[in-house]
Amino acid sequence: MILVTGGLGYIGSHTIVELLNNGYDVVVLDNLSNTSIDVKDKIKKITGKDFKVYIGDILDKELENKIFKENKIDAVIHFAGLKAVGESSVIPLEYYKNNVEGTLHLLEVMKANNCKSLVFSSSATVYGAQDIQPLKESAPLQDPTNPYGRTKRMIEDILKDLYKSDNSWNIILLRYFNPIGAHQSGLIGEKPNGIPNNLMPYITQTAIGVRDHLNVFGNDYKTHDGTGVRDYIHVVDLARGHVLALNKINKDKKESKGNLDIYNLGTGVGYSVLDIVNTFKKVNNIDVPYVIAPRRAGDIDCCYADPTKAYKELGFKCEKNLSDMCKDSWNFQKNLNEN
Numbered sequence: 001m002i003l004v005t006g007g008l009g010y011i012g013s014h015t016i017v018e019l020l021n022n023g024y025d026v027v028v029l030d031n032l033s034n035t036s037i038d039v040k041d042k043i044k045k046i047t048g049k050d051f052k053v054y055i056g057d058i059l060d061k062e063l064e065n066k067i068f069k070e071n072k073i074d075a076v077i078h079f080a081g082l083k084a085v086g087e088s089s090v091i092p093l094e095y096y097k098n099n100v101e102g103t104l105h106l107l108e109v110m111k112a113n114n115c116k117s118l119v120f121s122s123s124a125t126v127y128g129a130q131d132i133q134p135l136k137e138s139a140p141l142q143d144p145t146n147p148y149g150r151t152k153r154m155i156e157d158i159l160k161d162l163y164k165s166d167n168s169w170n171i172i173l174l175r176y177f178n179p180i181g182a183h184q185s186g187l188i189g190e191k192p193n194g195i196p197n198n199l200m201p202y203i204t205q206t207a208i209g210v211r212d213h214l215n216v217f218g219n220d221y222k223t224h225d226g227t228g229v230r231d232y233i234h235v236v237d238l239a240r241g242h243v244l245a246l247n248k249i250n251k252d253k254k255e256s257k258g259n260l261d262i263y264n265l266g267t268g269v270g271y272s273v274l275d276i277v278n279t280f281k282k283v284n285n286i287d288v289p290y291v292i293a294p295r296r297a298g299d300i301d302c303c304y305a306d307p308t309k310a311y312k313e314l315g316f317k318c319e320k321n322l323s324d325m326c327k328d329s330w331n332f333q334k335n336l337n338e339n
């Protein structure tokens, strides 16, 4: 049985679909701070399988202990946390409490219940600004420049120290690049609260008419068309990466090996903001009005992954392309507005 914290969120919900489809049983802990309980029924509809959800907080050790007592948890996939970069500079204490303290509580309960297998949601943000692209896991980390990013960096350090102190743990840190897209069914996807910060939800809301136009933040970057380049990855490919990570942990455990591994989950290809806008318009046959706006503070020219290590050691390979990402994001947005 796999405990999935934050399992009803954007990446968690897609991961649960892949886990259930691959024969894993799951139990979820989510405080519903950034999702709703109806995601459970949508997952059930997609997979035809049911699972238990505990509504509560990773800061609540009593509840976490109860989950361990009531279920035989073999491993944890830890998604729960706050993730809005801008907001993290406004309410940093909430970010450190939720993300760092929440993770500490979870680790204490895992240790007390002798569960030492963990997959953690880290982020490409831990690399900070780097001169050399694509990014390898071995790149020396730079300051992530915002409290959200620092929580990820701190949790990575905590997990590295934990493994050093007891190398019977099996820990995998997955550094996600830019997840977009949605499940092909259109039932689950990313539902941002308020005005979206990230590019794809802003594009879909502009296309549907909720937003007047997209602001393209800067066209004077050192990239092929001057707009920022990122490594966009389909959320279903990203979700599959978690199943592969768990498979690796299970293999290591069978051989009585502990490990701490770090993997980039990206496609290895960088696309610019205008590549995304133009592909979205073309594959969905819909207009996305945009204006060129000033650069956004804190943004970098270019960031994309070297996914070789995940391919070699996990067998991770992206199956979906940019057209799929744009089509599936649009399909989910249209479904949201119809329901």
Ligand code: NAD
Pocket (backbone or CB within 6 Å): 005, 006, 007, 008, 009, 010, 011, 012, 029, 030, 031, 032, 033, 034, 035, 056, 057, 058, 059, 078, 079, 080, 081, 082, 083, 098, 102, 121, 122, 123, 124, 176, 177, 178, 179
């Ligand atoms: P999300 O907000 O959709 O999902 C997080 C889930 O955790 C939500 O369902 C929320 O209700 C729950 N949650 C938050 N705080 C909690 C707490 N204290 N206790 C219990 N549940 C709590 O976010 P997501 O996009 O699915 O991201 C999942 C993880 O991946 C996060 O840790 C995020 O930082 C990380 N990540 C996301 C991205 C991205 O672009 N989406 C990129 C890199 C890393």
Ligand code: UD1
Pocket (backbone or CB within 6 Å): 085, 086, 123, 124, 125, 149, 177, 178, 179, 197, 198, 199, 200, 202, 214, 215, 216, 217, 218, 227, 228, 229, 230, 273, 296, 298, 299
């Ligand atoms: C941001 C976060 C990162 C987080 C990631 C996924 C920062 C500095 N980094 O990455 O920590 O892991 O989201 O949640 O915020 N853009 C526009 N117009 C918009 C929105 C975005 O032009 O309205 C551009 C940006 O300038 C950037 C690209 O689109 O070039 C992608 O932006 P975004 O989706 O916000 O992701 P990142 O900034 O890469």
